[in-house]
Amino acid sequence: MLADLGLIGTIGEDDEVPVEPESDSGDEEEEGPIVLGRRQKALGKNRSADFNPDFVFTEKEGTYDGSWALADVMSQLKKKRAATTLDEKIEKVRKKRKTEDKEAKSGKLEKEKEAKEGSEPKEQEDLQENDEEGSEDEASETDYSSADENILTKADTLKVKDRKKKKKKGQEAGGFFEDASQYDENLSFQDMNLSRPLLKAITAMGFKQPTPIQKACIPVGLLGKDICACAATGTGKTAAFALPVLERLIYKPRQAPVTRVLVLVPTRELGIQVHSVTRQLAQFCNITTCLAVGGLDVKSQEAALRAAPDILIATPGRLIDHLHNCPSFHLSSIEVLILDEADRMLDEYFEEQMKEIIRMCSHHRQTITAASFPTTLQRVKDLASVSLKNPVRIFVNSNTDVAPFLRQEFIRIRPNREGDREAIVAALLTRTFTDHVMLFTQTKKQAHRMHILLGLMGLQVGELHGNLSQTQRLEALRRFKDEQIDILVATDVAARGLDIEGVKTVINFTMPNTIKHYVHRVGRTARAGRAGRSVSLVGEDERKMLKEIVKAAKAPVKARILPQDVILKFRDKIEKMEKDVYAVLQLEAEEKEMQQSEAQINTAKRLLEKGKEAVVQEPERSWFQTKEERKKEKIAKALQEFDLALRGKKKRKKFMKDAKKKGEMTAEERSQFEILKAQMFAERLAKRNRRAKRARAMPEEEPVRGPAKKQKQGKKSVFDEELTNTSKKALKQYRAGPSFEERKQLGLPHQRRGGNFKSKSRYKRRK
Numbered sequence: 119m120l121a122d123l124g125l126i127g128t129i130g131e132d133d134e135v136p137v138e139p140e141s142d143s144g145d146e147e148e149e150g151p152i153v154l155g156r157r158q159k160a161l162g163k164n165r166s167a168d169f170n171p172d173f174v175f176t177e178k179e180g181t182y183d184g185s186w187a188l189a190d191v192m193s194q195l196k197k198k199r200a201a202t203t204l205d206e207k208i209e210k211v212r213k214k215r216k217t218e219d220k221e222a223k224s225g226k227l228e229k230e231k232e233a234k235e236g237s238e239p240k241e242q243e244d245l246q247e248n249d250e251e252g253s254e255d256e257a258s259e260t261d262y263s264s265a266d267e268n269i270l271t272k273a274d275t276l277k278v279k280d281r282k283k284k285k286k287k288g289q290e291a292g293g294f295f296e297d298a299s300q301y302d303e304n305l306s307f308q309d310m311n312l313s314r315p316l317l318k319a320i321t322a323m324g325f326k327q328p329t330p331i332q333k334a335c336i337p338v339g340l341l342g343k344d345i346c347a348c349a350a351t352g353t354g355k356t357a358a359f360a361l362p363v364l365e366r367l368i369y370k371p372r373q374a375p376v377t378r379v380l381v382l383v384p385t386r387e388l389g390i391q392v393h394s395v396t397r398q399l400a401q402f403c404n405i406t407t408c409l410a411v412g413g414l415d416v417k418s419q420e421a422a423l424r425a426a427p428d429i430l431i432a433t434p435g436r437l438i439d440h441l442h443n444c445p446s447f448h449l450s451s452i453e454v455l456i457l458d459e460a461d462r463m464l465d466e467y468f469e470e471q472m473k474e475i476i477r478m479c480s481h482h483r484q485t486i487t488a489a490s491f492p493t494t495l496q497r498v499k500d501l502a503s504v505s506l507k508n509p510v511r512i513f514v515n516s517n518t519d520v521a522p523f524l525r526q527e528f529i530r531i532r533p534n535r536e537g538d539r540e541a542i543v544a545a546l547l548t549r550t551f552t553d554h555v556m557l558f559t560q561t562k563k564q565a566h567r568m569h570i571l572l573g574l575m576g577l578q579v580g581e582l583h584g585n586l587s588q589t590q591r592l593e594a595l596r597r598f599k600d601e602q603i604d605i606l607v608a609t610d611v612a613a614r615g616l617d618i619e620g621v622k623t624v625i626n627f628t629m630p631n632t633i634k635h636y637v638h639r640v641g642r643t644a645r646a647g648r649a650g651r652s653v654s655l656v657g658e659d660e661r662k663m664l665k666e667i668v669k670a671a672k673a674p675v676k677a678r679i680l681p682q683d684v685i686l687k688f689r690d691k692i693e694k695m696e697k698d699v700y701a702v703l704q705l706e707a708e709e710k711e712m713q714q715s716e717a718q719i720n721t722a723k724r725l726l727e728k729g730k731e732a733v734v735q736e737p738e739r740s741w742f743q744t745k746e747e748r749k750k751e752k753i754a755k756a757l758q759e760f761d762l763a764l765r766g767k768k769k770r771k772k773f774m775k776d777a778k779k780k781g782e783m784t785a786e787e788r789s790q791f792e793i794l795k796a797q798m799f800a801e802r803l804a805k806r807n808r809r810a811k812r813a814r815a816m817p818e819e820e821p822v823r824g825p826a827k828k829q830k831q832g833k834k835s836v837f838d839e840e841l842t843n844t845s846k847k848a849l850k851q852y853r854a855g856p857s858f859e860e861r862k863q864l865g866l867p868h869q870r871r872g873g874n875f876k877s878k879s880r881y882k883r884r885k
């Protein structure tokens with residue numbers, strides 16, 4: 119059972135001093151290891167009212183082994199492994215290339231000998247040239263020879279980017295929220311009236327003092343109020359919402375076991391992490407937790423749900439699956455609903471699923487939403503569509519705040535040099551940022567390609583995106599966490615919430631869709647008070663976002679310039695590697711084909727041997743939408759996107775068409791495609807925001823009473839009223855005909871012609 123799996127352990131707890139050992143080698147302007155105290159002093163000058171720069175993420179002294187619970191979670195995964203891993207394929211191609219190069223070299227030497235024996239002076243010249251080429255070939259092998267030393271050590275240039283003065287906007291006022299963003303700076307965990315088991319767990323986890331969001335959030339959460347919380351990435355939001363909830367659960371009288379708390383998260387990996395942190399915080403109390411995210415075994419989750427765990431952490435899709443297919447499981451007992459990464463949970467992508475979940479939740483509950491930043495107050499009000507009741511707004515950072523100890527750098531990509539991106543990234547990863555690096559790409563395809571390219575260069579790389587199986591995703595995360603790989607290439611699936619300890623550098627291959635995505639991506643480093651660095655490649659089309667980032671930055675933003683010959687060298691290297699990349703992709707395709715045919719053969723074999731019964735059909739699981747509805751929704755969304763992608767964008771249309779026709783894209787086109795993808799997303803988002811706000815209501819079917827009801831129905835016309843009035847009085851009046859007054863007004867004879875039916879019908883006829 120999941121509850122017994124012991125999914126304890128966390129990401130990010132150790133006894134390290136919060137110092138970032140820099141991996142840069144050839145950078146003259148580089149500072150030495152950034153000691154937190156010093157950075158803080160510097161920041162002190164720039165003191166922000168939103169984030170308390172005096173806050174120190176103190177060293178963790180806990181004895182608790184905070185390792186990932188990945189091993190346990192992975193035991194739930196289906197064991198369906200590829201015959202060989204991608205890294206094995208890369209290694210195979212690399213070895214082949216090495217032997218081929220060796221052979222070519224020895225061939226050349228032999229030729230050289232022959233030539234020396236009976237050659238003329240001109241031939242000798244040619245051979246000299248060949249010799250030079252030969253040494254370059256050698257250098258193009260993955261390991262760097264002395265010829266490349268210069269390239270590896272030549273320093274980049276760093277310039278501080280000018281920053282236009284940020285206009286200070288007043289905080290958006292909203293009568294809707296009670297504001298509790300001010301907090302008592304001296305508040306300690308002990309002052310918060312938390313129970314002993316929780317305090318013990320906090321100590322065991324090594325937390326010495328609460329973070330600003332925890333200081334602000336925990337006291338309000340304990341009062342049972344609805345909260346709309348917002349703080350920078352990596353500032354401890356998870357514990358901020360988990361602690362008050364755990365405290366309340368400890369004191370709840372227990373009768374029959376019921377699930378009281380539901381935490382919804384947007385990605386599976388984040389679910390695993392939140393579950394792990396909750397388990398650690400609850401390690402000394404008798405509170406049960408359950409993890410129900412996609413990609414993990416359904417059956418064991420069902421069994422765990424039947425035991426009604428106190429806290430359930432889930433992704434929306436898998437939760438709905440259980441609600442519809444696990445008869446005894448329901449949400450009517452939910453007392454606290456928590457939406458982590460709330461802005462994502464309430465965006466269009468999850469809209470239908472969220473409506474369905476909230477519809478099933480009990481009306482009487484506390485709702486807590488946690489996000490890294492709400493862009494506008496309107497957005498926050500959107501969050502209110504989950505029916506927050508007199509919510510308390512707790513914002514301890516402003517809209518575009520990045521982590522306080524993040525150093526932001528940008529590399530300019532000149533027009534028509536888009537094709538250099540891969541070379542620049544390769545140069546950064548081999549020369550400057552060699553370990554604990556996350557590289558973000560826009561598309562899964564580019565992430566995969568970068569994995570292969572960098573792997574062929576001899577770097578230790580892994581990839582994390584939606585095209586991989588859950589096993590592969592978690593395995594990549596585990597290897598990165600365990601320092602088996604130095605670089606994790608990922609798409610935005612890994613951008614939110616993931617707390618991977620010790621990430622030193624985040625590199626953006628292209629700028630992400632929106633600033634919000636940027637803040638999330640770079641938020642994977644400089645967490646919990648540690649220092650970190652982000653390096654983003656910015657092309658002409660992306661400069662607008664750069665300007666905004668520079669404007670919002672509190673610390674100086676730097677421009678990094680790589681020496682041109684370094685870029686050329688790596689470009690050359692990549693060009694030469696192209697055939698090897700193709701070879702790896704080919705190996706993958708062949709293996710996939712083999713596996714598919716093997717599976718078909720096995721099914722046929724079983725059918726032949728044991729008849730139809732041998733092929734066990736999984737019972738179909740039901741879903742809240744019919745297959746038709748699901749299909750319709752998907753088609754509608756796809757059409758909308760397609761429509762947007764094409765509208766007025768002839769250039770794009772042509773680009774897509776050309777790229778498709780050619781089958782293979784050049785480095786330039788690949789980079790453009792990445793940028794295009796991000797732009798399309800941003801456009802879709804902008805269009806969505808321009809649209810008149812639909813009632814994003816998640817209808818709470820509570821009866822509306824009193825004047826509200828009248829207002830809602832609108833005023834009826836006299837005609838409607840007469841037509842629909844069926845009261846006794848109205849009927850009597852109708853039978854009796856118009857009154858004396860009415861007759862006078864209508865110019866009818868004043869005398870009624872008797873009250874009998876006959877005269878009345880006559881009157882009616884005349885009328």
Ligand SMILES: Nc1ncnc2c1ncn2[C@@H]1O[C@H](COP(=O)(O)OP(=O)(O)OP(=O)(O)O)[C@@H](O)[C@H]1O
Pocket residue numbers: 128129130131175176324325326327328329332349350351352353354355356357489490614615616617641645646
């Ligand atoms: N009071 C504290 N003292 C020291 N470390 C803490 C404290 N609270 C949390 N942390 C650590 O800070 C790190 C970041 O915490 P967490 O993942 O909750 O941040 P977050 O705000 O949810 O980030 P994101 O927005 O990226 O999801 C974790 O490693 C956690 O263990």
